[in-house]
Amino acid sequence: MIELKTPREFAAMRVAGRVVAEALTRARAAAAVGVTPVELDEVAREVLAEHNAGSSFLGYRPGFAPTPYPAVLCVSVNDAIVHGIPDNTPLRDGDLVSIDFGAHINGWHGDSAQSFIVGTADPADVDLIAATERALAAGIEAAVIGNRLGDIGHAIGTVARAGGYGVPPDFGGHGIGRAMHESPSVMNEGTPGRGLRLRAGMAIAIEPMLHIGGDDYRTDPDGWTLRTVDGTRAAHAEHTIAITEDGPQILTAP
Ligand code: MF3
Ligand code: CO
Numbered sequence: 590m591i592e593l594k595t596p597r598e599f600a601a602m603r604v605a606g607r608v609v610a611e612a613l614t615r616a617r618a619a620a621a622v623g624v625t626p627v628e629l630d631e632v633a634r635e636v637l638a639e640h641n642a643g644s645s646f647l648g649y650r651p652g653f654a655p656t657p658y659p660a661v662l663c664v665s666v667n668d669a670i671v672h673g674i675p676d677n678t679p680l681r682d683g684d685l686v687s688i689d690f691g692a693h694i695n696g697w698h699g700d701s702a703q704s705f706i707v708g709t710a711d712p713a714d715v716d717l718i719a720a721t722e723r724a725l726a727a728g729i730e731a732a733v734i735g736n737r738l739g740d741i742g743h744a745i746g747t748v749a750r751a752g753g754y755g756v757p758p759d760f761g762g763h764g765i766g767r768a769m770h771e772s773p774s775v776m777n778e779g780t781p782g783r784g785l786r787l788r789a790g791m792a793i794a795i796e797p798m799l800h801i802g803g804d805d806y807r808t809d810p811d812g813w814t815l816r817t818v819d820g821t822r823a824a825h826a827e828h829t830i831a832i833t834e835d836g837p838q839i840l841t842a843p
Pocket of ligand 2: 700701762763794796827
């Protein structure tokens, strides 16, 4: 079932979304050569505490996961695609870092992610991140009333494939609201004109993941971290979006 939100409820989600944006901004600003993912997680925890917000991730256990998620931030470095658990490995010059964060306030969730490079950038990584951001923008642009879910997937997938990038087949976006993960699933590839019709009041997280190499991924022994099988780098970008009569609104904008 899809839970439609009222404008007031969208406003409540935006409160959570602002905290998410602030945590991402501050974690990203803290990221530098020699800093560890655990330290970035600590920055994100401080932001939660300052706003009396709860973590959407800490203790969360989706069907695919063997253990509850142990942190508030996902930090996915280089060939890690998503769901990287923060560890104590210092970031190195040229690392491609994806951070993903979710928070809830008054029972409403926000979820967002971004990718960036620490130190000296490889132009191929800059291109990958730019394509991932373009894919997210295209997906958001397609999130209009009357379109269908397949139009969003098609918009994302078209940008990804035009750049020659891989896309992991089983992971994508999702409905969001009183829970971080609600119906529907928002796939990163799709057929135009197919799937659920988009309606005012739907809140969805759109989250393209692009690989420099092939589509294939594997899961680390930790049961969480997804990595490209060929070792090529991956980028991730995500926003929580409200579908409204006035077009798509980004609820996780700073
Ligand atoms: N944006 C990610 C997702 O929707 C965040 C999940 S991390 C988890 O899958 F730890 F909460 F699972
Ligand atoms: Co998400």
